[in-house]
Amino acid sequence: MEELVELLADAVADKLADRCAEAAADDDDDDDCCDCCDCCSDCDDECDCDEDDLFDGMDAEEFQNLSHPVAPPDPENIASYIDHTLLKANATHDELVKLCDEARKYGTATVCVNSCNVDEAAALLQGSNTVPIAVVGFPLGAALPEVKAFEARQAVRNGAREIDTVINVGALKDKDYQLVFDDIQEVVDAVAPVPVKVIIETCLLDHDQKIIACALSKAAGAAFVKTSTGFAASGATAEDIALMRAVVGPEMGVKASGGVRTLDDAKKMIAAGASRIGASASVAIIEQSMAEKGASKGDKKPAKKSK
Numbered sequence: 001m002e003e004l005v006e007l008l009a010d011a012v013a014d015k016l017a018d019r020c021a022e023a024a025a026d027d028d029d030d031d032d033c034c035d036c037c038d039c040c041s042d043c044d045d046e047c048d049c050d051e052d053d054l055f056d057g058m059d060a061e062e063f064q065n066l067s068h069p070v071a072p073p074d075p076e077n078i079a080s081y082i083d084h085t086l087l088k089a090n091a092t093h094d095e096l097v098k099l100c101d102e103a104r105k106y107g108t109a110t111v112c113v114n115s116c117n118v119d120e121a122a123a124l125l126q127g128s129n130t131v132p133i134a135v136v137g138f139p140l141g142a143a144l145p146e147v148k149a150f151e152a153r154q155a156v157r158n159g160a161r162e163i164d165t166v167i168n169v170g171a172l173k174d175k176d177y178q179l180v181f182d183d184i185q186e187v188v189d190a191v192a193p194v195p196v197k198v199i200i201e202t203c204l205l206d207h208d209q210k211i212i213a214c215a216l217s218k219a220a221g222a223a224f225v226k227t228s229t230g231f232a233a234s235g236a237t238a239e240d241i242a243l244m245r246a247v248v249g250p251e252m253g254v255k256a257s258g259g260v261r262t263l264d265d266a267k268k269m270i271a272a273g274a275s276r277i278g279a280s281a282s283v284a285i286i287e288q289s290m291a292e293k294g295a296s297k298g299d300k301k302p303a304k305k306s307k
Contacts (some may be wrong), residue, residue, distance in 0.1 A: 002181030008177075008215045054153055054191070069131045069161040069192035070109050073275060077107070078266060082095030083133060083255070084108040084282040087230065091117065100124035108288045110162065112278060114138065115155040116289040122159025134160035136187065139229040141201070145183040149303070156191045163187060164255075165195040166229060171205050172213055180213070180219035184220035194264075195223035197255055199277075202227045204233040210240065214247035225275065235259030238272040245273030263288035 008166035023028055055063055060177045061155030073080040086095060096117055103111045103125065108132045113121050118134040134155035137148040145168075152163045165187045173178040187198045198220075200213040214225050225244050227236040235258020244254045263285050266277050279285060 002175045003141050004288045008212060008219070024089075035118055036270065049077045054156060059198060063193070066161065067195065069127075069195070072181065073109070075270075079107045079261065079271060079286050081266065082108040082285065083110045083112040083257070083276055083278040084281045085112040085230075085257075085278050085280045086117075086128075086133060087114055087138070087280075093120070096120055096126060100130075103130045108282055108286075109178045109276065115151055115158075115160070118155050118160045119158035131161045132159050133162040133164055134158075135166070135199075136230075138199075139165045139166060139231040141168050141199070142170065145179075145186040148183065149186040150189050150232075152187045152191045152196075156194055158224045160194070162195050162197065162223075163191055164199055166199045167201065167213055167217075169201050172205070172209055175179055177216060178211055180296065181216050181220050184217055184222060190220045192221075195253075196221075197224035197226045197253070199226045199257070201229060201232055202236070202244075203232050207243070210243055212249050214244050218248050218252060222252070224253035226255035226257055226276075226278070230278070230280075232258075236269060238268045239268070241272035241274050260285075263292065266294065267293035 005039075024196075055066070065151070071080070072165045076084060076126060076165075091114070096113065098112055099123075100121055108130055110126065110133045111121050112135065113260070114132040115134040115136055118132050121132040134152075134254055136151040136155060137143045143151075148165055150159075152165065155163060164186070168180055168183045171177075184196075184198055198213070200210065200216040200217070202210055205213060217225050225248055227244070228234075228238055236256035241256050248254065254267075254273055255276040255277045255278055256272075256274040260266055260269060260277055260279045261281045261284070266279070266285050277285075
């Protein structure tokens with residue numbers, strides 16, 4: 001497997017080198033054109049590009065913190081693994097408020113919402129340690145790369161501190177690996193240093209496609225790979241988590257999402273290598289953990305006093 005990942009990474013690097021050379025040649029041909037749009041310096045209209053102002057107003061420490069917004073999970077605290085999730089199409093404002101209230105109460109790592117709701121979630125979570133996440137290109141992953149990148153930047157402007165983007169599954173199955181790589185990298189570059197998770201939708205992929213999806217995500221600079229949207233035929237399995245962890249190694253995150261409904265489900269995913277759990281049943285999972293800990297403490301009999 002390691003050899004396959006290395007070969008794939010080398011192939012991607014070679015392709016990128018070729019593209020960079022072509023881009024450099026194009027720049028020599030037209031030095032007056034800016035990189036972010038079709039306008040040129042001799043145009044009457046001023047360029048209104050805002051690629052460099054995403055993090056304007058942040059000091060150096062705030063900017064640096066964007067790349068590590070969530071503390072590493074605490075094995076003794078299941079809530080620290082959880083992305084408390086509300087992604088259904090008919091999610092209401094009241095449900096969003098409830099989600100964020102629960103996240104604050106139980107101390108979940110994050111809340112994960114659609115990009116249209118992330119500004120409200122960020123406001124509701126202000127002052128807590130829970131981080132807002134936005135999904136982009138969700139749930140199909142079939143949007144254009146530049147559209148996903150735009151959505152991701154807007155989500156970060158609105159308060160998202162992690163981005164979960166859906167892979168272009170059709171391109172992967174067509175073996176158009178350059179498009180898959182570009183699709184991921186556009187989002188990564190658009191919001192760097194904000195961490196990006198790549199949802200590979202494992203239930204739609206075979207074994208080799210899962211490996212390739214994870215390898216491409218790693219090569220493109222993603223911070224996590226994630227199993228599922230929760231909107232396809234099935235969600236996370238411990239076997240897929242173990243495979244994804246084996247491919248990306250210890251330096252990347254692996255998120256189990258979709259179908260994780262009980263504490264036992266969550267424990268299986270963590271044991272297989274998950275460093276984050278996406279769940280809408282977060283409260284039930286956390287309360288099961290709390291009850292289990294309480295029962296464990298209750299089982300301990302007080303030591304007899306020595307005479």
